[in-house]
Amino acid sequence: MIQTTSAAVPQDSRPVRDPELRAPIIQVHNLEKTYHTVHGTLTLFHGLDLDVRSGELVAIMGQSGAGKSTLLHILGALDAPTQGTVHCASTNVATLSQREAAAFRNREIGYVWQFHYLLPEFSALENVAMPLLARGQTRRDALATASNWLREVDLEDRSEHRPGELSGGEQQRVALARALVASPRLLLADEPTGDLDETTAGRVFDLLERLHLSHGLTSIVVTHNPDLAARCTRTLRLERGRLVPWGQSSQSGITTGTP
Numbered sequence: 001m002i003q004t005t006s007a008a009v010p011q012d013s014r015p016v017r018d019p020e021l022r023a024p025i026i027q028v029h030n031l032e033k034t035y036h037t038v039h040g041t042l043t044l045f046h047g048l049d050l051d052v053r054s055g056e057l058v059a060i061m062g063q064s065g066a067g068k069s070t071l072l073h074i075l076g077a078l079d080a081p082t083q084g085t086v087h088c089a090s091t092n093v094a095t096l097s098q099r100e101a102a103a104f105r106n107r108e109i110g111y112v113w114q115f116h117y118l119l120p121e122f123s124a125l126e127n128v129a130m131p132l133l134a135r136g137q138t139r140r141d142a143l144a145t146a147s148n149w150l151r152e153v154d155l156e157d158r159s160e161h162r163p164g165e166l167s168g169g170e171q172q173r174v175a176l177a178r179a180l181v182a183s184p185r186l187l188l189a190d191e192p193t194g195d196l197d198e199t200t201a202g203r204v205f206d207l208l209e210r211l212h213l214s215h216g217l218t219s220i221v222v223t224h225n226p227d228l229a230a231r232c233t234r235t236l237r238l239e240r241g242r243l244v245p246w247g248q249s250s251q252s253g254i255t256t257g258t259p
């Protein structure tokens, strides 16, 4: 068992009740992304705009292949737009060099994916500590903070387990702790519950919601689950290359049911 000292998990105790009052944290204007492949040219977005204010929990839905993951990659500086402006956490991410993008991601962004991508040969505690070690923190400090985050996700008694010794829901909770351990401003989650059964998915989403609020995060969650999307402060649908509010068709403007 690795000994750790107690290090405070930073908290923002101001839950967001009125996103309109908060500053913009994501501003995307006129986005286009074009892929040139051997099969031809694929343009994913057509003048896509997105404004998200600090503290919002935004769900993005849309058909498979619509470009949801690509959009998250662009917001998180993992991919570059072909056209348009992308301001994210006070940074113009479209113009970052590879090195700047890596620093931006480590500083500002927490990612959670459908598959946890935990490193199999490391313990849960070490996996959570990785972003801090990448920042150059001492092992002792990184493990201390990681230990507190494992407590936040109710897994302190699994800290020495390797990913293969954890359930799917536990693996995603470790992934959430790893995403948030370096205190990012923005949480980008790409189908974080997509690989889980309904009950476990609900529990992981409960946790995501709780951490979003208690740490003053701005979160974007891609999901195919309308029940989970309905719990977000806002739901957008990616359709024909643009984001439209849930229930409003990009062509007809017709409003339909939940979420």
Ligand SMILES: Nc1ncnc2c1ncn2[C@@H]1O[C@H](COP(=O)(O)OP(=O)(O)OP(=O)(O)O)[C@@H](O)[C@H]1O
Pocket: 035, 036, 037, 042, 044, 062, 063, 064, 065, 066, 067, 068, 069, 070, 071
């Ligand atoms: N590097 C790439 N080169 C060429 N085409 C790509 C590349 N990355 C993604 N695409 C294509 O872009 C489209 C959008 O992909 P993306 O993964 O963003 O969809 P998605 O909305 O996340 O779908 P899903 O719900 O299935 O995860 C797909 O048709 C995909 O094949």
Ligand SMILES: [Mg+2]
Pocket: 068, 069, 070, 190
């Ligand atoms: Mg996807």
